[in-house]
Amino acid sequence: MTNALGLAKPRAPRRPAARRSNFELYSWLFMRISGLALVVLVLGHLFIMNILDGGVHRINFGFVAGRWASPFWQFWDLAMLWLAQIHGGNGLRTVINDYARKDATRFWLKILLYVSMVLIISLGTFVIFTFDPNITD
Numbered sequence: 001m002t003n004a005l006g007l008a009k010p011r012a013p014r015r016p017a018a019r020r021s022n023f024e025l026y027s028w029l030f031m032r033i034s035g036l037a038l039v040v041l042v043l044g045h046l047f048i049m050n051i052l053d054g055g056v057h058r059i060n061f062g063f064v065a066g067r068w069a070s071p072f073w074q075f076w077d078l079a080m081l082w083l084a085q086i087h088g089g090n091g092l093r094t095v096i097n098d099y100a101r102k103d104a105t106r107f108w109l110k111i112l113l114y115v116s117m118v119l120i121i122s123l124g125t126f127v128i129f130t131f132d133p134n135i136t137d
Contacts, residue, residue, distance in 0.1 A: 065133030
């Protein structure tokens with residue numbers, strides 16, 4: 001069968017109309033914005049931890065306790081944790097979509113990814129906000 005231009009119709013079966021969603025656009029935009037934010041957060045973290053005031057030799061439990069006593073540093077580390085985890089998870093989701101051939105494989109890999117992301121973000125957030133510098137033996 002041909003159309004008005006004389007071209008044959010493709011033999012591939014027609015797919016049902018895809019639902020129009022801007023999720024991939026927002027995902028792409030998030031990757032760019034979070035990448036820029038992570039560059040600032042991570043480079044600031046590396047500068048403070050490794051170069052400023054004697055470098056890594058001063059980092060110990062007391063240093064972390066003093067740092068996390070400030071809401072500013074809690075937010076800084078929390079933002080770094082959340083952005084890095086979601087940014088990396090979004091990238092891995094894209095890799096799974098590109099390389100997992102079977103729908104079932106893709107589904108279970110994504111479930112594993114999402115569960116691990118939630119677990120790591122939850123545990124990291126819990127540690128940052130419940131850190132107790134007054135540990136007794």
